[in-house]
Amino acid sequence: xxxxxxxxxxxxxxxxxxxxxxxxxxxxxxxxxxxxxxxxxxxxxxxxxxxxxxxxxxxxxxxxxxxxxxxxxxxxxxxxxxxxxxxxxxxxxxxxxxxxxxxxxxxxxxxxxxxxxxxxxxxx
Amino acid sequence: xxxxxxxxxxxxxxxxxxxxxxxxxxxxxxxxxxxxxxxxxxxxxxxxxxxxxxxxxxxxxxxxxxxxxxxxxxxxxxxxxxxxxxxxxxxxxxxxxxxxxxxxxxxxxxxxxxxxxxxxxxxxxxxxxxxxxxxxxxxxxxxxxxxxxxxxxxxxxxxxxxxxxxxxxxxxxxxxxxxxxxxxxxxxxxxxxxxxxxxxxxxxxxxxxxxxxxxxxxxxxxxxxxxxxxxxxxxxxxxxxxxxxxxxxxxxxxxxxxxxxxxxxxxxxxxxxxxxxxxxxxxxxxxxxxxxxxxxxxxxxxxxxxxxxxxxxxxxxxxxxxxxxxxxxxxxxxxxxxxxxxxxxxxxxxxxxxxxxxxxxxxxxxxxxxxxxxxxxxxxxxxxxxxxxxxxxxxx
Numbered sequence: 001x002x003x004x005x006x007x008x009x010x011x012x013x014x015x016x017x018x019x020x021x022x023x024x025x026x027x028x029x030x031x032x033x034x035x036x037x038x039x040x041x042x043x044x045x046x047x048x049x050x051x052x053x054x055x056x057x058x059x060x061x062x063x064x065x066x067x068x069x070x071x072x073x074x075x076x077x078x079x080x081x082x083x084x085x086x087x088x089x090x091x092x093x094x095x096x097x098x099x100x101x102x103x104x105x106x107x108x109x110x111x112x113x114x115x116x117x118x119x120x121x122x123x124x
Numbered sequence: 125x126x127x128x129x130x131x132x133x134x135x136x137x138x139x140x141x142x143x144x145x146x147x148x149x150x151x152x153x154x155x156x157x158x159x160x161x162x163x164x165x166x167x168x169x170x171x172x173x174x175x176x177x178x179x180x181x182x183x184x185x186x187x188x189x190x191x192x193x194x195x196x197x198x199x200x201x202x203x204x205x206x207x208x209x210x211x212x213x214x215x216x217x218x219x220x221x222x223x224x225x226x227x228x229x230x231x232x233x234x235x236x237x238x239x240x241x242x243x244x245x246x247x248x249x250x251x252x253x254x255x256x257x258x259x260x261x262x263x264x265x266x267x268x269x270x271x272x273x274x275x276x277x278x279x280x281x282x283x284x285x286x287x288x289x290x291x292x293x294x295x296x297x298x299x300x301x302x303x304x305x306x307x308x309x310x311x312x313x314x315x316x317x318x319x320x321x322x323x324x325x326x327x328x329x330x331x332x333x334x335x336x337x338x339x340x341x342x343x344x345x346x347x348x349x350x351x352x353x354x355x356x357x358x359x360x361x362x363x364x365x366x367x368x369x370x371x372x373x374x375x376x377x378x379x380x381x382x383x384x385x386x387x388x389x390x391x392x393x394x395x396x397x398x399x400x401x402x403x404x405x406x407x408x409x410x411x412x413x414x415x416x417x418x419x420x421x422x423x424x425x426x427x428x429x430x431x432x433x434x435x436x437x438x439x440x441x442x443x444x445x446x447x448x449x450x451x452x453x454x455x456x457x458x459x460x461x462x463x464x465x466x467x468x469x470x471x472x473x474x475x476x477x478x479x480x481x482x483x484x485x486x487x488x489x490x491x492x493x494x495x496x497x498x499x500x501x502x503x504x505x506x507x508x509x510x511x512x513x514x515x516x517x518x519x520x
Contacts, residue, residue: 085146
């Protein structure tokens with residue numbers, strides 16, 4: 001449990017442009033959309049057809065609820081996947097950018113050479 | 125500090141590039157998650173799964189009065205016309221479904237009769253204004269006694285369609301009376317103009333009335349062929365917008381245009397004209413498709429107004445998405461026309477949009493679109509089953 005909270009804290013405090021930060025944003029949007037669906041706000045999207053969603057509620061209130069669900073829906077189907085892909089791309093970039101991912105000892109002592117079919121060998 | 129800023133800008137630009145790339149990857153893929161095989165929505169033979177689920181929801185509304193009352197209250201609070209059109213689209217749909225699956229006729233006929241009889245009863249009790257928008261009372265009809273072609277045409281076609289599914293002698297006389305009244309008015313002025321609202325003539329209602337004449341010809345051996353062709357010739361001469369070649373939506377009884385080519389009207393007009401004058405109907409459909417139909421990133425939609433005509437967002441157009449001009453009303457009616465003219469690619473794209481943006485909700489085998497309403501869902505049901513009725517009218 002502690003480790004889960006630790007992971008969540010790490011994600012929450014992630015640097016603004018880091019892959020984790022994009023993951024957190026996607027997760028927040030997905031969670032908000034799930035809450036909206038569970039609350040049945042999709043019923044209020046009937047305002048799009050010009051119909052009163054609920055005759056016992058003011059048109060403005062009902063339309064606002066419908067609009068909230070509409071925005072969350074589009075955030076879920078458009079933004080969430082884009083944020084996830086962004087996160088993946090950034091993570092890949094961070095892994096494969098020059099000088100990253102190599103053991104510190106190897107990068108200091110044995111500079112990487114172009115691989116022409118020969119495996120890298122330490123200098124004699 | 126300078127290094128921090130430099131580092132921040134570097135990271136921000138990386139993130140921006142990744143975000144742009146992610147957008148470029150995702151947007152073209154999005155439609156794949158909503159694009160189902162077309163047979164889910166429309167089948168040339170039999171009834172598609174979606175049509176069956178939509179119909180189940182409507183049949184439930186007509187067998188559970190309390191539920192229907194809630195739906196009607198919601199719609200009538202916005203527009204009494206929708207209550208009426210929800211009935212007509214449902215009757216035409218059930219007739220098409222009955223023609224597709226004759227074994228189901230016995231289930232549909234009582235509902236069809238209930239709808240027709242209740243509708244006529246309301247009209248008799250509360251008058252034509254029961255199904256018209258309040259502005260109909262603002263001024264008198266030009267031709268008296270006041271009659272609305274909107275009601276006469278659609279009720280006549282409901283009765284005719286019912287008789288096409290299975291003859292019911294009780295509907296013959298009231299149908300003939302309505303059609304005679306329409307014919308008399310058509311012949312009373314050179315533009316064959318018939319009011320739906322005071323001094324407002326709608327090509328939508330005229331096209332529906334022409335189909336009702338065709339149904340009567342098929343059932344009762346009358347011949348309104350010349351009358352229909354006369355209307356088509358008059359429309360080509362007087363009711364076509366010069367820039368787009370599309371029919372106007374509405375005009376005054378003296379021929380003065382009111383609304384130009386409106387998506388929520390022209391798609392249905394093209395569909396109805398298919399039963400009257402196929403080449404003219406196809407020409408109208410193709411022009412509408414060019415001027416109003418769009419497919420972007422695999423999603424189909426329709427505009428309410430062509431680029432050459434500035435029109436308002438109103439009760440017919442439904443919500444119009446600012447900037448894109450996407451109209452809920454026009455897109456819904458475009459499904460009917462795309463289905464009617466077998467424009468499968470456009471139809472499939474429109475259905476993808478429907479599933480993406482109209483919030484389908486399924487419960488116990490019943491389907492409704494939350495962003496729509498009863499009339500919208502009835503029109504969608506009609507788009508998913510139309511065909512057999514028009515075929516039987518056109519049969520030589």
